[in-house]
Amino acid sequence: MNTSANIATTMMTGHAAMARTLADCGVDTMFGVLGDANMYYVSEFLKLPDTHYVGSAIESGALGMADGYARTTGRVGVASVTHGPGAANCINAIIEAVRARTSLVLLCADPPPVKHYPQEIDLPSLFGGTGARYHVVLAPEHLVEDIESCIALASRARVPVVLNVPWRIADGEVPYQPQSPVGPTIRGGNPSLDDLDEALGVILSARRPLVVAGRGAVEAGAGPALSRLADLLGAPLATTAGAKDLFKGHPYNLGLTGDVSAAWAFDVMNESDCVIAFGASLTQFSTSNYSLLRSRRVVRCDTDPTKFGLYWRADVNLCFDARATAEAMIGQIEAAGTAPSPFRINALGEGTLSRNPREEFVDQSSSEFIDMRAAMVQLEELLPANKTLVSDGGRFKIAPWRYLHVEDSKRFVQTLGAWGSIGLAIPVAIGSAVAFPGDLTVCACGDGGAMMSLIEFSTAVRQGLRLVLIVMNDGAYGPEVVRLQARGYDPAPSLIAWPEFAAVAEAMGGHARTVRSVADLVGLRELIADLDRPLLIDFKCDPFVDPRVF
Structure with missing residues (x-):
């Protein structure tokens, strides 16, 4: 919480403090289904300027809408549901968000402390198997700080966070101080020349290189650099579904890899002897049950080291930003004056743009x-x-x-x-x-x-x-x-x-x-x-x- 002495603390209802803190943190759109747990803070949220609430038909829909909003904007999606059944309806959708690494906060609540309350459920156990982070507000003085922390965690770790704001806290008085907007995620660092030595040795010794981009390359803004790298190598370009159309308009774009590839494009990919992947997980689906990786050298660049070897063990792993890595490779290849491989010209002639x-x-x-x-x-x-x-x-x-x-x-x-x-x-x-x-x-x-x-x-x-x-x-x-x-x-x-x-x-x-x-x-x-x-x-x-x- 911002505890600077020159910012006054104001006492207000938990509902009002929730609304204001969400807005302070840059949230201007919320999805949900109203109920006893959330109808008051949603109403307080809509009193604030430039705010928007979308009421869905069912809670799983609200969670999915927040997921879609977050994936296409790069911002944190926020969904709000009521007690018990409202939270339970979100399970399938939140697992999708977890696996897709969506920055999302789900606001839910323990019900009023009433004996045999019908909507009571153990929320940590309910969400325990989903992979989402879970946090409960324990005291009124924690509310504002906990909301800001959960939004920051969702943004920077790219993970859904379930935030339980119990009824007794939301409906009581809490201290509020204005919060600063959550800052952008800082991407991974730049590779040194030594970091690239082994990878460039593998890449430049290949006769038929293939450059593959995934979602990480999109998020890094690596498209132009990867196109230039492929031109220097004489490599065709392809993407996983997460980077669909990243190379649209490039004359040697093969489109999607794996089980959705066009037959002609798959044949070209299958001829490669080295796959250079940027921000791509290389799952069985994007590699046609790994057939595009077998008997080939694989160089992999990703900012998440936990992904290395998860699906396929690469020959060289580079734990750096995709754009920075591609640009550093370009500098080294241009300095060396290495001639491009004839692979893509032999396989595709003047390219793919004229294909019907x-x-x-x-x-x-x-x-x-x-x-x-x-x-x-x-x-x-x-x-x-x-x-x-x-x-x-x-x-x-x-x-x-x-x-x-x-x-x-x-x-x-x-x-x-x-x-x-x-x-x-x-x-x-x-x-x-x-x-x-x-x-x-x-x-x-x-x-x-x-x-x-x-x-x-x-x-x-x-x-x-x-x-x-x-x-x-x-x-x-x-x-x-x-x-x-x-x-x-x-x-x-x-x-x-x-x-x-x-x-x-x-x-x-x-x-x-x-x-x-x-x-x-x-x-x-x-x-x-x-x-x-x-x-x-x-x-x-x-x-x-x-x-x-x-």
Whole structure:
């Protein structure tokens, strides 16, 4: 707490002190569901200038919205819930936030000290298995300092923090002093020449180098430096999902690595003899079950030393900032005058910019169904370039991840890789849309994942968000169809007749379209350009056409 003698301490209710401290720390947007634990401090928060509260339909939605807001802005997301069931509803979403390393604070509360209170639950035990940090305010004089500390911890450690403000403290009097805004996170240091010696030895001895960027490279602002490094090495460029479109427009950009790679791009990656990864975790998913790493030299740069060897043991690890490391490598290579490898020119000729995405697959659209891939290629031509893209998980993801694009890699968010849960994308997309109200947010879901959180479409309607929800509706849990058939089982249990998504969206007050062919997309560009409330597009797809098969 700021205890400077020239700043007066004021006594006020805990609710008012909570609101003011959040604002002092730079929080201007809060997501939540009101209840006995939080309705008073949320009301106090809204009395303050330039504050915004988004009420969700369910607490898991509020947590997801705070998650999406934090991921796309780089700020701390704040969600507020009530006692017992309100906190319990957040478990799945907070695990996703933990695994995604989201800077987030969840405000919850022990209930009033009443015997046999029905919403009583052991909050430390409830959140103990999620991986989130947990803190309880023990005394009124700790409240302001604890809020500031938890926001700072969430920001600097990139971790969700569960802050329990018991009812007895929030509803009593507490001392308040104004707080300073939480400062930015300071990234890792710069490597010395000696630090780079072994890595450059491996890199410059490679005949077919490949540069791969992950989320850490995006956060470090390393895109231009990595492009220059790849040019000096004669290396093609690729990204994990966390850095999607970082190298968009570069003539030797291969796009996404791993199980979402285009077949031609995967073939080029597979020819490499050295992978140079910046800020990428190199999981089994981003490396096609490590096939892109086996029998190759691997150099890895990351600011988090705990990630080294977590999935794959690299030949050389550099624990430094991605941008600083790339720039230092560039200086050394330029000074040495080393000639670039001919690898990317031999493999790709003049580059990849002239490639037609429609030539990457055989369009399997029919009179009843549209091919997911053809749908996304056409949709990309109708959408503005400056947009946010949020994706749920499932086999459908191949199409939007590969064929929808963003201008800023920070504004692509996927909610599957960290925790493996479907059904989280719609709330995350709403939080992202709140963060960038003037731009379009596109949320891509399968039908199963969409149904799990479709109720929050009503929140997007109430907020008047420029949100396009695209549902790849094959009437099935798609991966299960494939796997059941592969083992000779009847896939019928994985096929589900959902209600008509368009009718549900319109009943909630949104726009809606049902699409079975490219012709059904006529007029969509104009609708999106003047979008005054959310739009749901139900793409009818064949459950027995697998977008992963070319």
